[in-house]
Amino acid sequence: MNEIDLAFSDAVTLGRDIARKRISSLELTKLYLARLERYGARFGAVVTILHERALREAKAADRALARGDRKSPLHGVPYGVKDLLAAVGAPTTWGAAPYRDRSFDFDGAVVEKLHAAGAVLVAKLAMVELAGAFGYNGADASFTGPGRTPWNREYWSGGSSSGPGAAVAAGLVGFAIGSETNGSILTPSAMCGVSGLRPTFGRVSRYGAMALMWSSDKLGPMARSARDTLAILRIVAGSDPRDDSTRAEPMFAPKKKPRVAVIVGARKQTQAAVVKNFDDSLAAIADAVTIADEVKLPDLPYGATIGALLNGESAAAFRGLIESGKARELQSPDDRIGGYVQYETRAVDYVDAMRRRREIVDAVGKTIAPYDALLFPTLPTVAYPIGTPFDKVYPDAPGAVDPVTPGNLCGLPSMSVPNGFGEHHLPTGFGMMANPWRERELVALAAHFQARTAFHTMRPPGVE
Known part of the structure; x- marks a missing residue:
């Protein structure tokens, strides 16, 4: 299999190839790192490429496999996360200029679980600033510039998981983690031609992820096949005492003829x-x-209801940004004022x-x-x-x-x-x-x- 075929293989296939030693995790990781460098900025898909962490994790994955310790079907597979998830070794910017230098010293729950499953984190992927909290009305709504669908760079990759959609579609990662409050996995999946799964609210822990609308935020997989999304979900799902919305519900078997x-x-x-x-x-x-x-x-x-809830919850989530005046540093002109409008949300409207x-x-x-x-x-x-x-x-x-x-x-x-x-x-x-x-x-x-x-x-x- 040549490098291009590898880059565009789905994650389950890549995990199988690594397990059968047709390619090492290190070799595959170097391939994706090179593609991220070459194409990431072209599609506005990347915030940070994690060279050092990725190579370290890939080598560890290969050593574990040599010992016969295959941790999951995605062992050794490189992936990226939307840059609202904390990850050691890179800033977590939330796509917003006021936070572009801010880092956390811990991994979000999803990153923890994927690490334990032997997957390799290669990149923090671009996103619409603050996941669209303040009402952006155009594609240029991130300090990294607009996300561009790899099918035609003059068109948007969708939001707010713009980077995950573009990176998966362009073969820059084996799979990605996006988030959705109201369309942010489904929209870029459609616009970029990838398979995206928005899980049930409470299926996946949001610990270490930016809060936009705490009563609706969800993290989920974006990949090159439907079967990939289930393989990823099986790893990241489960209850977490650090996110009290989570529940350890079973994954019910599908019916023969739904x-x-x-x-x-x-x-x-x-x-x-x-x-x-x-x-x-x-x-x-x-x-x-x-x-x-x-x-x-x-x-x-529906629209009025989610609008009132989003206004109240996002204003609370970003209260410090709004009150400090730093919201005026955001990329989108609509976002520079939208937070102040939300800040005036009445409690009775929220209730x-x-x-x-x-x-x-x-x-x-x-x-x-x-x-x-x-x-x-x-x-x-x-x-x-x-x-x-x-x-x-x-x-x-x-x-x-x-x-x-x-x-x-x-x-x-x-x-x-x-x-x-x-x-x-x-x-x-x-x-x-x-x-x-x-x-x-x-x-x-x-x-x-x-x-x-x-x-x-x-x-x-x-x-x-």
């Missing part, structure tokens, strides 16, 4: 190619599922939103309960052009429904896998959402789709 439904309105006000790719995706899985009638999400104020959230959780839970998954196009459009404000892009395709916000308010697991290309030959995503703790259901469905299609194996041009 019952699924399409969300009503999922095709409306959506780009034609996105709709076609979605319909083709349904056809690809038709033999493996029972597709029920379309299901309508309850008509509830009312918490009450509405309870109604939403109950109503959406009853809607999805009869099904094993609800299906939808991940996004109504392809990636946004860099330089155009988000509220000005694709005015004819705003999407008639938003499945992402209800899922995040309810803490439900969701997934996006690549399912074709649309305008400007940019990737589109096949979205799916399940009941709590049913991540394996999603991965099995996505893996079935990927066994019948090749979109997840396709490589962007110009990254050989």
